Amino acid sequence: MEITREFLEENRKRFFENRGNRIAQRAAVNNGLLEASIDRVEDRTNRHSFNIELKEKEIRNQKQSGRCWMFAALNLMEYKLCTKYKLKGFELSKNYTLFYDKLERCNYFLDSIIKTVDEDLDGRLVSHILTDPMGDGGQWDMIKNIINKYGLVPAYAMKESVNSSATANLNNYLTKVLRMYAKNLRKSYEKDKDIETLKIMQEEYMIKVYDILSIALGTPPERFDFEVRNEDEEFISDKNLTPQEFFKKHIEVNLDDYISLINAPTRDKEYYKSYTVDFLGNVMELDKVKYVNVPVEVMKSGILKQLKDGEPVWFGCDVGQFFYRKESYLDLSTVKIYDLLDVQYDFSKEDRLDYKESLMTHAMVFVGCDYDEKTNKINRYKVENSWGKDAGDRGYLVMSDQWFDEYMYQVLISKKYLDERVIKAYEEEARHLKPWDPMGSLASIKF
Template sequence: MSKEITAAQTASYQKALTDDPMAKVVERAVSHQGILATAADYASAADMTPVFSIDLDTGKVANQKQSGRCWMFAALNTMRHHLADLFKLSDFELSQNYTYFWDKFEKANYFYENVLATADQPTSSRKVAFLMTTPQQDGGQWDMLCAIIEKYGIVPKSVMPETYNSSKSSELNSTLNLKLRKDAVVLRKLVADNASADDIAAAKDKMLKEDYRLLAYTLGEPVSEFDFEYRDDDKNYHIDKGLTPKTFFDKYVGWDLSDYVSIINAPTDDKPYNHTYTIEMLGNVVGGRAVKHLNVSMDDFKALAIKQLKAGQSVWFGCDVGQSSERQKGIMDTNYYHKDDLFNIDFDMSKAEKLDYGESLMTHAMVLTGVDLVDGKPTKWKVENSWGEKVGTKGYFVMSDAWMDKYCYQVVVNKEFLPADLRKIQETEEPTVLAPWDPMGALA
């Protein structure tokens, strides 16, 4: 039976506050400065000095501007680091707009296929409601970018530069989602009316033709062949003619993307360690690379990242960047804000509890480019962000090891760094399928 708040209870709470001699002091501070400024412990910045025992030189940071493409920027940055070392191109960038175009286009098709797969369910079903809440968005995961590159390749930024809509994506997203929801109405009605497979395919083909036109008008049409012209860091001139996006990737990056695998740390009861997982209805390219995560302990998680950094290669990672993070200073540290002390309230939750109860999930992807090891143990990590050079130290952040423990959920490493037992699991185990709304399906 529910119980209302009584007048006696309210009176007791008021008396407790009145009897606290510091209550008005705290009230004045918080009400005038806000919670974070009052709770900040600026002394923690001294522990977060940007000096690291392993520090990769990865050049200037990129800027995703007003778009949600951090996962794409971070992944392309790991590739451009490799390319820059090989070809002496320190200020070079790959085209985020090119992969963005194809991701949007493929996500539209992926949405249509999910609409058709759930067309026998009412719009009130949880799966249909989940689909319609956000038909597509800017975010993604590592495997999704691999699926795009494996199908379409990549190009230099000079070949397909940014547009207004790639850098400031809200108008494009709202317009495309409006269209996709309208298309869902049409597709579901065709299924309800027992339309033939040919009629449904024709309707979907018309929708995709319109999607392509919408994306070409807003982002520009992707190139199919181009010349790559540049001067390297030694001022030597180069031109490579007649490249396609796929031949460019093969020649200038040359990675076997199947070697790079997703490692997660999700310490919830439904995801035992040393097993693989995927998420229903999560992806972009129909028939392309599927999302697959190997869940490991945090000790293994960090050890794998350190191995790759020691080998001279940066590491894509996903985290909950808004937690205990000071954007302007570029500090991510669990000791930076002390809300518990400020309000005399215990806010602490375990990592598993935060995931299970919706307090945290992966919201942002960046790149690990360094780590400070003391007696072989990490104390802080160097992070390349994609928010431009005006935040942090010229765009680079410092992350405490304790913050990584609590708020980092995913790293991508070359499977050569996996111990034999974990590598066998990753390569051979059929992944457990998680619900579409599982927190490990969050898009960075």
């Protein structure tokens, strides 16, 4: 249609004749859409009270980086360590895991470029690979690979740097270098058609990448001393450890005992089947990103069992949806923007995935919930975030069960809390999803 002067005049008149439009306009113009839409009537979905609450530890702050998935995973490791040794708190180095994730991810990118040298440069696959070669985001299997290969170190053994706390410049310039290397690899292949030459070039490029990361983030330690005093004033000391020894000896978590569950109710993803995403990962020789698609109630059952057993739960969701950050609410009853705009919001979870309206954007940790002890139905969840203690309620959010249904996409559950049907599905050969599938999204939201 053509937007004519008559169309504008008629709709201007119609708009101002409606009292609701005039009220909504004043509220939104003066307060912003979000504040103008807030329903401040308190209900059961957004109270910070829970009948399961794990012991609180110090809230972490990812600052101006997209390392939420990494922080959430290391929060689990810290909880395990603190529980084992009765510590008030202990911080693991996220700069250490960031260094090796970026090193491995650069290698993965160059390998992907070599694998696709026969693909058209302007084709969808190569274009996708080149779009964001060095972001911060990730998924569970990616941090699992880093920990299994490189171990972990205390925060004092590799402290935060300016570039780990605010990653934009490092990512920007490293991306430029990687795209230049991609160009060089493809042009070399156009000239000689020699894959072996490309592999030699890749090794030379990775030497330079190591130097870049060392300059920006510092060089990871090879050995360190683990020393801490617990709540009983006992001094614990273990000297000259490698990062791998520290993880295996003092954290004692078998990361392979956990299964990543997703809820993607789309026609192309059958329930109780495992899936992987092509060209998504970091450590070439270790596990691919893999998960089992299950009904949302299977997720909830696993979460409740794991929390009852005193263990936090890593998860990924679309945090920006109907999120009232000021009061730390993730629910469907507080932010009423579509009521304010008088729009009927008719979008199912399946539709939102298919039409690019929603995907996983942020990873956090469940550390409690409120549930009905007769039916085991969860009412709301206590969420530990990584945006610092001044964000939310002392760093914690509350998520309603209704919000969970619509915007929860991934949870990590120990096999011991899952039935054989899920475990069998995970052990089967994974079905391959295209690189741009919404389930291949990387959690990377910054505060």
